[in-house]
Amino acid sequence: MKQLSALEMAAAVVLAKQVSPDGSHALIEQLKTAEVCGREFTGxxxxxxxxxxxxxPPAVVTASPGGWVRSEVGPDAYPLEFMLYVKDGYAEMIEAYSYFDGYGDTNLLAASFTAPRAFDPPNIEVS
Incomplete structure (x- = not known):
């Protein structure tokens, strides 16, 4: 059984608090039981x-995927942002992505990282 890495769990807890209006208790309890089915590294x-x-119990969520969370990973402080996917009230995937070039040979799941923190989403106006 593979569990979520420390980075994944830390980001998921912050995400749960953002997407769940009930204080995220149900999502956090679910995340504690998470068993990894697969990982895909995108570069x-x-x-x-x-x-x-x-x-x-299923969680109540306001958006899926959802969340605005950021962390810096590894010795070069590679910036990652995260989203949590929830289906029918159950967490099922976390996505980590960056707008920077690739992370090289950094092991994103084992490297040190800054505490994931919420940030305000960009203010995008649709005309």
Whole structure:
């Protein structure tokens, strides 16, 4: 059984607090049971798919995918942003991405990182 890495879990907890209006309790309890089904590295980030204990109560979420969370990873402080995907009230995937060039040989899941923190989404006006 593969669990979420420390980075994934730290980002997921902050994301849960952003997308869940009920204080995120249900999502955080789900994340504690997450078992990784697969990871795909994209060259600028990764997707981690996981399953959670569906005997737990479903969460109420305001958006999926959702969240505005950022962390700097590794010795070069590679900037990653994260989103959490929830389907039918159950967390199922976390996405990490960057607008910078690739992270080289940094092991994103084992490198040191700054505490993931929320940031305000860009103010994009649609005309």
């Amino acid at each position: 600028v980030g990764f997707y981690t798919e996981f399953s959670v204990d569906r005997a737990l």
